Amino acid sequence: MNHMAEKEGVVFIGTKPPMSYVLAVVTQFREGNKIVQVKARGKAISRAVDVSEIVKNRFLEGLKIGTIKTGTESLKGERGDTINVSLIEIPLIKDDEVIKQKPKKKEEKKE
């Protein structure tokens, strides 16, 4: 809907301690991203929630968690067998930028 492209970052959660991903998320916001997608699959999903909660509660005030999506990915095993793995995507949204940009309302009114 918004014609203004939001700068969006992604952090994939693996097996490292949560704090390393927390720092990655905070860094991506500092680099100018307004949304950072925290993505994980399988057992790392719990850690993705931990990371999002830590960023929200301890590092960035006014951060909002957007609509969390889940899904299933089918991976092919070596013997042709299929393994289903769950996915999660947690969008972290820094909305103070939105407030700052509200003033410029009608930039150009195409006729």
Added chain:
Amino acid sequence: MNHMAEKEGVVFIGTKPPMSYVLAVVTQFREGNKIVQVKARGKAISRAVDVSEIVKNRFLEGLKIGTIKTGTESLKGERGDTINVSLIEIPLIKDDEVIKQKPKKKEEKKE
């Protein structure tokens, strides 16, 4: 908004294999619940997503996943220390009831 109270069930995810929780969820829908909240904390969060995906993909057609909530709970340790644990709540919504109520769709249009 809806003045009709929806029957709502809850399944808490622990350390058992996912299938036992899948059965618990399916049973709660059979008992007449329209919403079943799948709740978990800590490492069980990944399993909660697995359970929801399995129910959606393999057991109940037309099931929808509502707005997933996350949170943090502070537990007190024995020595007065505080441990923060992440939470998740995944609402599974069976909407065939809605479809059933649409019924008068002129089933027989043959003249």
